[in-house]
Amino acid sequence: MQSKPTTIKEIAKILNISPSSVSRGLHDHPSIGAVTREKIKQLAKSLNYEPNNTAILFQKGKTYTIGVILPELSEHFFSTAISAIEDELLKKNYTVIFAQSHDSYEQEVRLVEKMKNQRVDGLLVSISKDTSKFDHFEKLSSFNIPVVFFDRIPPFKNVHYVACSIENATIKAVNFLLKKGHRTIAMINGPTTLFASNERKDGYMQAITFNRLKYDPSLIINCDLTEQGTIDAANQFINHKRKPTAIVAFNDYVALFLIKYLKKLNVIQDFDLVSYANLPIISYIDNSPIASVEQYPYLQGQKAANILLDLINAPKAENQAYYNTIVESDLVINEEK
Template sequence: MQSKPTTIKEIARILNISPSSVSRGLHDHPSIGAVTKEKIKQLAKSLNYEPNNAAILFQKGKTYTIGVILPELSEYFFSVAISAIEDEAIKKNYTVIFAQSHDHYEQEVKLVEKMKNQRVDGLLVSISKETSRFDHFEKLNSFNIPVVFFDRIPPLKNVHYVACSLESATVKAVNYLLKKGHRSIGMINGPSTLYASEERKDGYMRAIAFNRLKFDPSLVVNCDLTEQGTIDAAGQFLNHKRKPTAIVVFNDYVALFLIRHFKKLNVINDYDIVSYSNLPIISYLDNSPIASVEQYPYLQGQKAANILLDLIHSPNSENRAYYNTIVESDLIINEVKE
């Protein structure tokens, strides 16, 4: 069996000196004589002593770890954001702990508590689609654990966040479809609990109003981002009296659900679809969205990580301004189907 790691107390017992003397000797403190210091180091080396970094960092009041809570690690957007977060954390000698809420509020609450108990120095979060209460994050203030939200952010004023300009992105998407001649444009939006859904709807309404068209609320349908939810939303358009000829959908995953459903019904060529996320895979599809909003996940992750690290290392200040960083989006036009 593997023996237990050697401790400072064990070295002190063998040399018949205090543990504090051993500690000072290992750190070349001038209060420890050269002979004693050499004995301490030689014994520590022979016993394969390694310092307990966790205990040392705990004494310093920092663990040099940051926590990240995301809906799904498998999603392309978040996997790219993770790469950026790790890259920035490594530069500052930080370790990153990742966890998934799987888009469930209760899971998210539990993970926040676990991150607190792990004594992370700060937390990066993209909230779940079910999250409409935020007291579990507010409780972290009393433990001096800063939180930075990114991509999916809460509809709160006094929070630090990095997000894409989804409202302006939606204006671009709807204007693009209007220029192609569409006059009845549907939207399959996300859950109403998500601030990102509200931004998409606001952008849709802005574009419709700017082009002097009448807004029809029945053409904006919320769904839970699942395949069945997408099919149910599509059904409302198929039976609509103003049957849309183009649809803006919440993201590329919803677009894939919609495309598969429309192909089964043999109506895929009746619609132009615009989505968000700009997944690399859509450029390889026979029936792909004609455009997708690029939300720059690496840049969002990079900026969020740097803000968090700045908050961790900056002195506490009640008058500190909140970081509200917006990453401009781009509408990426794919090959137009004939």
């Protein structure tokens, strides 16, 4: 049994021709006669020769591999986005490598380094909730590795990104609650490091002030998106001098933590909830949010993947303009509430 794969050099030695002639013959180059081409192919087949794809890709300057770094694969939003990314990239014969930061900045930095060492052709990233420095991404430009951010994006324009219109979504959510008669509306927001947290706050403030209500900053609490962080925020609202009658939760997971805790205290009936992401499970639970913002994760993943392919295949001089793509959101009303 042959222990090592057959090489072009071995085929060339047997046929007493040059390795370059073997290579050209295997690729039907017209400079190699038909009889010689057939001999080369027959011998290669009998020796179970297979091309060295790594060497071929190295010569082309590509690995046809894309890296994806996201906070949690278990979250429905990100698993849906990944389905879109795979669907788009597999059409172009790219292999996709997924990694989870688990919302850790340090882990994210390590993963970026590993992706670089894997010689990925490009990177798709949704940043961790702790990420406030971005030099680990900036370093990739010197290796000609483009990066496209999606959903959770850095707080500046000179990057390529796809994101949902969170500010507009928040305006819709708060206006919806105001139309239902609520006048004291609270928000459990995310960490201040997340650009989306600032967008939620801006949208909340715009809706409140546009409707000529007084903005009360104490009705917005930033939390770390954990269950305990949600409980701490809930307790502040329950004991607030202006106890709210409605709460906007950072996402459906925070809303689920909140529902669980408010039901435990038997005060769930005192609040109307609105959240973000529109997870399918939301419509099946008791006391679910009365509305949730649809952020279209599949569309975000699809657009991000196609932008990255454009960046990989475009001449370097054309990569100076930044793709800043916004996906419009929709407020989905839970009619069964």
